[in-house]
């Protein structure tokens with residue numbers, strides 16, 4: 191296989207073409223949006239939290255490159271059903287491991303955008319200007 | 321003719337002059353298609369800057385000794401070469417800056433903020449400008465109360481010239497326009513625009529960052545009052561740019577930088593200014609950069625700008641023909657290469673431009689993706705981003721073929 195498949199592995203393309211947990215989430219208790227001005231990537235994340243402990247529902251909306259959107263889709267599968275505390279503890283290594291691809295500095299921004307949005311959402315229980 | 325075979329430039333010979341083009345990227349030949357961002361440099365330019373530091377490095381204009389004389393002679397020689405290149409009447413109309421951006425800011429500051437612009441005066445721009453020909457005018461509006469107006473484009477990316485009839489009024493003081501768009505490649509009718517500006521008593525400011533490297537320029541026949549460009553896009557070093565000015569317009573412009581070199585006499589609390597162009601070159605200039613730019617101008621002059629333009633038209637025509645054969649690819653800007661410089665903005669259905677650039681990068685192809693510092697233009701097209709390939713003297717139809725194969729590869733990955 192050629193080197194382009196290193197970056198665009200099957201699972202990245204799969205998440206990009208068939209995003210998990212994509213769409214609006216009426217009645218979300220936490221939400222945030224952020225964008226990457228350089229690329230125009232944008233991600234909005236919404237969550238429902240049960241009894242302020244468990245993330246019972248999570249959905250994202252967004253547009254942008256395959257890396258940012260696949261990363262968002264993967265992130266939703268990671269945090270769904272997790273305790274808020276565990277979601278708070280997610281760091282960039284967790285995301286990069288899930289993506290499983292080598293990234294240049296420029297593409298790292300795309301990959302980590304959804305995680306930044308998650309951190310924003312968890313830090314702001316109220317609307318953050320979506 | 322399907323391929324750009326009959327070029328007026330000897331491309332293999334030119335390529336041999338550019339050391340970087342012999343570099344491999346992941347084992348592949350480097351195919352550099354981002355000259356609109358910055359061009360590569362021929363050995364002659366690299367050697368000239370090295371030679372300055374190795375043999376006659378000294379500050380300009382102040383030293384009595386031999387090295388200083390040589391440095392000053394070469395620096396001023398570069399000014400003469402640039403003046404001849406753009407057909408200025410005098411080298412004194414050529415001001416060295418660090419870039420197009422600085423040159424445009426010098427005009428906005430010296431002629432706008434500190435110059436004759438009053439509250440309510442109008443500045444007419446266009447929607448296709450680079451950010452560096454937008455933001456400095458925002459400053460003038462914010463601090464002087466000037467009014468900003470913009471000429472729109474049609475769907476093919478040509479200026480809607482008829483809008484100038486309405487937008488230029490008695491209150492118009494500045495009409496500013498790029499000679500060539502860095503996204504669409506559109507070549508704008510500067511002569512006509514300058515004429516309309518002058519009829520209203522306004523000055524015409526031209527952003528020639530994408531024009532000076534690719535088109536023959538004659539500032540006198542264009543009628544530009546100010547014209548800005550960057551050395552690094554025309555085979556020269558980074559950190560050196562040019563502001564050309566009509567003498568009358570320069571006389572009305574205040575300097576941006578106060579300091580050494582730009583003064584005649586300084587006393588405590590007051591100073592009188594040096595002559596133009598030195599008035600606008602406060603501080604030690606980029607001497608090596610100017611000398612390198614002079615050699616870049618020599619290189620282009622030897623190739624002949626008419627031949628450079630003819631070559632790029634052929635490559636661009638070939639690239640347009642080839643890219644249109646690939647379904648699912650859209651291009652932006654004029655189709656007629658007489659109206660278009662060697663800039664090809666494109667998108668692939670279902671693929672973000674960053675992913676295009678990443679996959680092409682693996683193939684050794686350098687293209688840009690993003691908004692190309694022209695967000696108002698991207699908004700006009702309602703696009704978040706495009707990919708962009710741009711061509712120069714060292715590119716040929718082989719490079720276009722590699723790009724097309726790369727685009728097909730992108731489509732395979734995302735199929």
Ligand SMILES: Cc1ncc(COP(=O)(O)O)c(C=O)c1O
Nearest residue numbers: 419420421450452502529530550
């Ligand atoms: C049309 C245009 N204007 C201005 C600039 C700014 O040039 P610089 O960054 O060298 O100041 C550019 C560079 O991208 C350009 O393409």
